Amino acid sequence: MTAAIAVLGGGITGLSAAWHLARRLPPAARLVLVEGSPRLGGWVRTDRRRAGGAEFLAEKGPRTLRGGDSRMTAAVLELVDDLDLRSQVLAAPRLSPAARNRYIYYGGELNCMPRGLGALVTGLPPAVKCLPRGVWRDLTTPKNTPAGASDESIHSFVSRRFGEQVDDNLASAVMHGIYAADTKDLSARALLYPYWLADRLGSNGVIRGLRRVARLSRARHAQFAARDAEEKLALARRRAADPEFWDALDDASMFSFRDGLQALTDALGRRLAALPNVEVVTGQPAAQARTGAGGNAEIALAGGRVISAQHVVNTLPLPRLRELFAAAGPAPLLDETPYASVAVVNVAFGARNITPVDGFGFLVPRAAAADTAALGAVFDSCVLPAQDGAAAISRLTVMLGGARLAELAGGADAPPAAALEDAALESLRTVLGIRATPIDVDATVQAGCIPSYTVGYVERLKAMHEWVGAQLGGRMSVVGAAYGGPAVPQCILHARDLAHYHLDLAALDRPQRVTGLEEIIKALE
Numbered sequence: 001m002t003a004a005i006a007v008l009g010g011g012i013t014g015l016s017a018a019w020h021l022a023r024r025l026p027p028a029a030r031l032v033l034v035e036g037s038p039r040l041g042g043w044v045r046t047d048r049r050r051a052g053g054a055e056f057l058a059e060k061g062p063r064t065l066r067g068g069d070s071r072m073t074a075a076v077l078e079l080v081d082d083l084d085l086r087s088q089v090l091a092a093p094r095l096s097p098a099a100r101n102r103y104i105y106y107g108g109e110l111n112c113m114p115r116g117l118g119a120l121v122t123g124l125p126p127a128v129k130c131l132p133r134g135v136w137r138d139l140t141t142p143k144n145t146p147a148g149a150s151d152e153s154i155h156s157f158v159s160r161r162f163g164e165q166v167d168d169n170l171a172s173a174v175m176h177g178i179y180a181a182d183t184k185d186l187s188a189r190a191l192l193y194p195y196w197l198a199d200r201l202g203s204n205g206v207i208r209g210l211r212r213v214a215r216l217s218r219a220r221h222a223q224f225a226a227r228d229a230e231e232k233l234a235l236a237r238r239r240a241a242d243p244e245f246w247d248a249l250d251d252a253s254m255f256s257f258r259d260g261l262q263a264l265t266d267a268l269g270r271r272l273a274a275l276p277n278v279e280v281v282t283g284q285p286a287a288q289a290r291t292g293a294g295g296n297a298e299i300a301l302a303g304g305r306v307i308s309a310q311h312v313v314n315t316l317p318l319p320r321l322r323e324l325f326a327a328a329g330p331a332p333l334l335d336e337t338p339y340a341s342v343a344v345v346n347v348a349f350g351a352r353n354i355t356p357v358d359g360f361g362f363l364v365p366r367a368a369a370a371d372t373a374a375l376g377a378v379f380d381s382c383v384l385p386a387q388d389g390a391a392a393i394s395r396l397t398v399m400l401g402g403a404r405l406a407e408l409a410g411g412a413d414a415p416p417a418a419a420l421e422d423a424a425l426e427s428l429r430t431v432l433g434i435r436a437t438p439i440d441v442d443a444t445v446q447a448g449c450i451p452s453y454t455v456g457y458v459e460r461l462k463a464m465h466e467w468v469g470a471q472l473g474g475r476m477s478v479v480g481a482a483y484g485g486p487a488v489p490q491c492i493l494h495a496r497d498l499a500h501y502h503l504d505l506a507a508l509d510r511p512q513r514v515t516g517l518e519e520i521i522k523a524l525e
């Protein structure tokens, strides 16, 4: 029997797309979700570990979700509410040390990022001293936008307008913490779009140009007024049902769950499997996608089963998507997007407050890359202490990546666990002065976990829109970390938007010709 929708990929994007689609499909319409591995959840993974008489969590991928009043956060909270997970949410309030204190390791010390202009009076830490100079430079340097180039690296953009030190000390650190990649490779147009545009539009630098960008963005946003109003009303209804929860979340800088972020993907998997119109297939990778008899899409699984569907929502990472369409023509985004690998080393100590400072963690900028192997570390116990329950422990996660990961691997596919653990402990010694012996150290290499939005990304995304539109007779959409942002809330929002606004679920008998990339591209043009 032909399914209405086949969702490919059982990570956070596929699960949330399936959830929103299944609940909006006409009653008799079936949805099949296909995950190649035996486990749902993708990069979201929370392990439970025992050591030193304590039991504790070890997050192996993303661990917190951003609070605030954005559409992204609203989409996540809507899901939390749908799944009855409200009572499991743990939040870090805006005034908590984790929300207020973020550090950059520079000049052999931890530099706390300033929280406002007051820092100009109290004194800026060494890493940040370049920032006021950078602002002055932008305000006084005549327009120097490269003629004819439709993109440039973040390193080139930041250095050109604010000075190289701002990139070496600050921008490179922030991008390490999000993309685990070098600003010399990453696209300014894709990742710093308002600033990139301000530089193009303004005649006198980025800062002056930002006012014009804000005006443009307000005008652009006006077209979504009806959608915004509808969403605000829906949120107000949810708030009325449990005001205490929503009020508490208003004050959250970030949040997760008592049992870690995997509580979200576990709940999605459970609830989807219980829906009468949904079939969840695990452990059977999709091997080929083609157009079948009657024009519907066909997905051939590695085990031999063929799934026929009126529409395919493809959430697979780009290299997997290419395997599925091995014979299809070139698509630069598919063929040229590198993926960053991150070694996640979870370390637990048998005492509370092991770090010399309270905060979210530290990031290592390019300027300090020679001093330690890590890209950064998160002070997990400080971010969400309630996740530790009564256990008198400190959990930290050290992240290693980029060239240093390759060096540690010494030519092998991945470095040995012992080398990663040693490098992580070295980093904790060097940066935080922690010499205590941990009760537990556990290293995991997340190979190819974050797509790199490299220079030229937007042009490749546009070409991808054409390519996707040409596959399966217009019966495929794509959504996920490679398009429009890799953050968990971005993936959830884009999956929800596809189900909610872009696909016409009552008319799946005809090709939808919706690639899922339309709104993302418009926002970058």
Ligand SMILES: C=Cc1c2[nH]c(c1C)Cc1[nH]c(c(CCC(=O)O)c1C)Cc1[nH]c(c(C)c1CCC(=O)O)Cc1[nH]c(c(C)c1C=C)C2
Residues within 6 Å of the ligand: 060, 061, 062, 063, 064, 065, 066, 176, 177, 178, 179, 180, 342, 344, 361, 362, 363, 375, 376, 377, 378, 399, 400, 401, 446, 449, 450, 486, 487, 488, 489
């Ligand atoms: C496995 C390591 C990851 C690194 N980056 C990401 C992962 C999964 C993805 C990522 N991290 C952040 C964002 C932005 C989130 C947002 O804006 O909503 C994304 C897409 C920010 C972030 N960075 C770190 C943490 C704990 C967070 C919060 C979100 C999350 O839990 O992932 C720390 C950190 N992440 C990485 C490194 C090297 C690092 C260093 C301390 C790589």
